[in-house]
Structures are given as structure tokens and as C-alpha cells.
Amino acid sequence: MARKLYELVGVEPDRPFSPYCWRTRMALAHKQLPVDSVPWRFTDTEALAFSGQGKVPVLVDGAKTVFDSWTIAGYLEDTYSDKPSLFDGLTGKAMAAFFGNWVDSVVHGALARIILLDIYEHIGDKDKAYFRKSREERFGTTLEAVVADPEAKLAAFRQALHPVRMTVRQQPFLGGSGPRYADYILFGAFQWARAISPRHLLAADDPIAAWRARLLDLHGGLAGKAKGFPV
Amino acid sequence: MARKLYELVGVEPDRPFSPYCWRTRMALAHKQLPVDSVPWRFTDTEALAFSGQGKVPVLVDGAKTVFDSWTIAGYLEDTYSDKPSLFDGLTGKAMAAFFGNWVDSVVHGALARIILLDIYEHIGDKDKAYFRKSREERFGTTLEAVVADPEAKLAAFRQALHPVRMTVRQQPFLGGSGPRYADYILFGAFQWARAISPRHLLAADDPIAAWRARLLDLHGGLAGKAKGFPV
Numbered sequence: 268m269a270r271k272l273y274e275l276v277g278v279e280p281d282r283p284f285s286p287y288c289w290r291t292r293m294a295l296a297h298k299q300l301p302v303d304s305v306p307w308r309f310t311d312t313e314a315l316a317f318s319g320q321g322k323v324p325v326l327v328d329g330a331k332t333v334f335d336s337w338t339i340a341g342y343l344e345d346t347y348s349d350k351p352s353l354f355d356g357l358t359g360k361a362m363a364a365f366f367g368n369w370v371d372s373v374v375h376g377a378l379a380r381i382i383l384l385d386i387y388e389h390i391g392d393k394d395k396a397y398f399r400k401s402r403e404e405r406f407g408t409t410l411e412a413v414v415a416d417p418e419a420k421l422a423a424f425r426q427a428l429h430p431v432r433m434t435v436r437q438q439p440f441l442g443g444s445g446p447r448y449a450d451y452i453l454f455g456a457f458q459w460a461r462a463i464s465p466r467h468l469l470a471a472d473d474p475i476a477a478w479r480a481r482l483l484d485l486h487g488g489l490a491g492k493a494k495g496f497p498v
Numbered sequence: 499m500a501r502k503l504y505e506l507v508g509v510e511p512d513r514p515f516s517p518y519c520w521r522t523r524m525a526l527a528h529k530q531l532p533v534d535s536v537p538w539r540f541t542d543t544e545a546l547a548f549s550g551q552g553k554v555p556v557l558v559d560g561a562k563t564v565f566d567s568w569t570i571a572g573y574l575e576d577t578y579s580d581k582p583s584l585f586d587g588l589t590g591k592a593m594a595a596f597f598g599n600w601v602d603s604v605v606h607g608a609l610a611r612i613i614l615l616d617i618y619e620h621i622g623d624k625d626k627a628y629f630r631k632s633r634e635e636r637f638g639t640t641l642e643a644v645v646a647d648p649e650a651k652l653a654a655f656r657q658a659l660h661p662v663r664m665t666v667r668q669q670p671f672l673g674g675s676g677p678r679y680a681d682y683i684l685f686g687a688f689q690w691a692r693a694i695s696p697r698h699l700l701a702a703d704d705p706i707a708a709w710r711a712r713l714l715d716l717h718g719g720l721a722g723k724a725k726g727f728p729v
Binding site for chain 1: 585586589590591593594596597599602660661674
């Protein structure tokens with residue numbers, strides 16, 4: 268197939284866990300575009316050299332190579348404008364930019380403090396050395412210290428999601444009556460956790476859990492069928 | 499004039515300071531709709547009885563009475579669909595709903611911890627008694643304790659705004675190339691503070707300060723000309 272997505276995996280090549288790769292996977296499905304997954308690991312630096320940079324997701328779409336999940340989303344929206352829209356116009360895209368910045372900084376930050384060591388348990392030895400060094404530099408402490416006091420970390424994560432909770436009480440998706448790219452932005456975080464962590468992030472009666480269930484079912488159950496822990 | 503907006507004021511009738519009323523004021527200007535302001539104070543319960551509830555903003559538009567800033571925004575968008583759009587479609591509106599929930603819970607919460615006592619200083623004696631009692635119940639402590647340690651409160655407010663900072667580095671408005679209702683949602687918080695507090699909420703080189711300056715200038719300088727402290 269002409270379309271390939273380089274996705275982050277751990278020891279098992281069929282357990283993609285990058286939140287950003289999941290955004291792209293869901294966006295491709297939203298656009299009804301089939302794609303082949305190419306497993307990629309943290310230390311496979313050479314494998315991405317063709318893209319001119321070193322991070323996934325990288326989408327190869329025929330002759331075109333696109334990297335960075337936000338850039339890919341814009342590329343898909345513009346290139347496949349006849350397919351269901353990810354943003355529903357320029358204001359929708361501008362608002363999704365804010366939403367992505369909020370998820371990247373607030374939600375990912377809170378979630379990393381819960382699952383960082385679970386990621387470590389799912390990657391190979393060479394990747395483990397890279398992961399420990401780079402993440403301990405980023406957080407300024409050991410992986411073990413980052414995830415200490417898990418009850419407090421879980422409470423902080425749930426509290427950070429409060430504006431989402433208020434919203435999905437009012438409407439089924441962040442994008443309104445149907446899913447849009449903003450839904451995939453947040454859902455990527457939950458797929459990140461689900462792939463590698465046994466922790467239950469949401470109370471069963473949390474309205475966000477119902478929203479997550481809707482996302483797991485979308486596009487033929489694409490996300491729900493992926494390898495992961497029960498949520 | 500047939501169009502009236504009931505707005506919260508303090509001792510001075512020309513110093514409207516409610517963040518929700520400012521959202522509506524800016525939305526009316528965005529829709530190019532002139533309006534007469536009707537000053538309203540916390541304890542003027544009888545004055546709103548005609549609306550069937552007790553909070554501002556209340557918009558009287560000819561024979562129609564609408565309350566709640568979000569409901570008013572939807573009413574203006576639907577009724578004056580030939581005028582510049584506040585949401586730019588259903589996804590834009592759905593995303594603005596999330597944004598409003600985020601501002602209401604995170605931004606207003608952080609800002610109240612800076613300016614609560616400044617509000618108190620600008621209202622009359624009867625309102626003061628109501629305000630102290632209702633806010634001390636809500637926060638579970640005295641007004642003075644809520645605003646204690648102002649340096650830490652200011653740092654927390656600036657940190658909470660980080661996703662906005664990231665966004666207005668990328669685009670001039672939250673709505674993209676031009677202002678949309680989401681901009682007015684956040685701007686309402688800054689007008690709330692500016693009306694009654696001498697505190698400087700943003701560093702001069704904060705990209706959010708440049709965004710705020712753009713909002714102060716909009717619609718003939720409507721917000722910038724309103725009574726308030728230098729920002």
C-alpha cells in the first residue's frame with residue numbers, strides 16, 4: 268500500500284502507545300484512509316532519517332512525507348477535503364490548536380506522572396536506557412519518584428480533566444454531535460495509557476468514561492480492538 | 499432603544515465588572531448591535547424578577563428576554579446570522595463550550611484568588627454584606643484568606659494560562675485570524691480584573707498581554723475605554 272504510518276511501539280510491535288500516533292491513526296480513520304503501520308522504537312534513529320527529523324508519527328502518503336501529528340492533521344484536512352472534516356472550518360481548527368496545547372501541557376503532564384514507569388516496563392533494554400535518561404532529565408528526578416504517591420497523582424489527573432467532564436455532560440463529543448480532531452487529541456492520551464498501563468484512570472460513572480467508550484467504538488472499533496488493558 | 503443589557507456594577511454605575519456581562523457586551527459589539535446598559539447590583543433582586551431568575555447578564559431584545567451569557571451568545575448567533583459569526587459553525591460552538599468550561603473552572607478560580615478583595619472594595623455596604631457571606635461560604639474561608647500570599651496566587655494564575663500563551667504565539671486570536679466568542683470568554687476575565695483591581699496580571703512581554711491589547715482595541719476600543727485600572 269502506498270500509505271504508511273510510522274508508529275511508536277515497545278517490545279511488542281503490535282502495541283502502539285504514542286498519544287500523538289493515536290491522534291494520527293484516528294484522523295486517518297476519520298478520513299476513511301487505509302494505512303499500513305510501520306513499527307518504530309525510540310532508538311531506531313536511522314529508520315526516520317528519510318523524513319529529515321527523528322520523531323513519530325511520520326506519514327508517508329504516496330510521494331509525500333509529513334511529520335508532526337498537528338501538521339499531519341492539517342495535511343489530511345487540506346488534501347482530503349472531500350472526506351469527513353477533522354476541524355469543520357478555520358475557527359474549529361484554531362480552537363483545536365488551543366485544545367491540543369491544553370492536552371499537551373496539562374493532561375499529558377498529569378498522566379505521565381501516573382504511567383511513566385508502565386511505559387518503561389513495555390520497552391526493550393536499549394530503549395529503556397534512552398527512556399530513563401531522557402525522561403529523568405525532563406522531570407528532574409527518577410522515573411520511580413515521578414510516579415510516587417499514585418493516589419494523589421490519580422486525583423490530580425481526574426481534577427485536571429474537570430472542564431472535559433463538564434463538556435461531555437453537555438454534548439456527546441468535544442466536537443459536538445460527532446467526533447472531530449479535538450476528540451482524537453484527548454483520546455490519544457487515553458490510548459497511550461490503555462496500551463501499557465493496568466491502572467483504571469476514570470471512575471466507572473465518570474461522564475468521561477462514557478465518552479471514552481464512544482471513542483473506543485468509533486471507526487469499526489479501531490482503538491478498542493488494539494492491544495491494551497481493560498479500562 | 500429597544501435593546502437593553504442588565505450588567506453588574508458596584509458603587510459606580512459606569513464600572514461594569516462581571517466577566518459574564520463582558521462576554522455579552524463584546525458579543526453584542528461583534529454582532530454590531532447597539533445596546534443600552536442597565537446598571538444592576540448584587541442585591542437588586544427585584545429588578546430582575548421579570549426575567550424569572552436572579553443573575554446577570556440579562557438581555558432584553560425587543561419583546562425577547564434572554565439570560566445566561568452562553569444562552570445569550572447562542573441567541574445572538576441564531577437571531578443575527580447575517581452578522582459576523584461568534585462561533586463559525588457547530589464545531590466552533592462545541593469547542594467554545596469546552597473553552598468556557600475551562601475558563602469558568604480554571605481561570606476564574608485562579609483569578610478570584612487574586613482579586614476577590616478588590617471586588618469587595620468597589621461595592622456598596624449592602625452588597626458587601628451579601629458578597630462576603632456568599633463568597634466566604636463558597637471558598638470555605640474569609641475573603642482575606644482567599645487572597646493571602648498574592649505572589650503565589652499570581653504565579654499560579656500565570657501558570658494556568660500556559661495553554662493560552664502557547665496558542666497566541668501561534669495565532670493572533672483564540673478564534674484564529676480574527677476574534678470569536680472564545681476570545682470574549684477569556685477576555686471577560688481580564689475585564690473583570692481590570693475594572694476593579696490595580697494588580698498587573700501579566701508580564702509586559704507575555705504574548706497574552708499582546709492578545710489582551712488586541713481585545714482592548716476591538717470594536718472601536720469598547721473595552722479599552724471602559725473605566726478601569728492600567729493593565
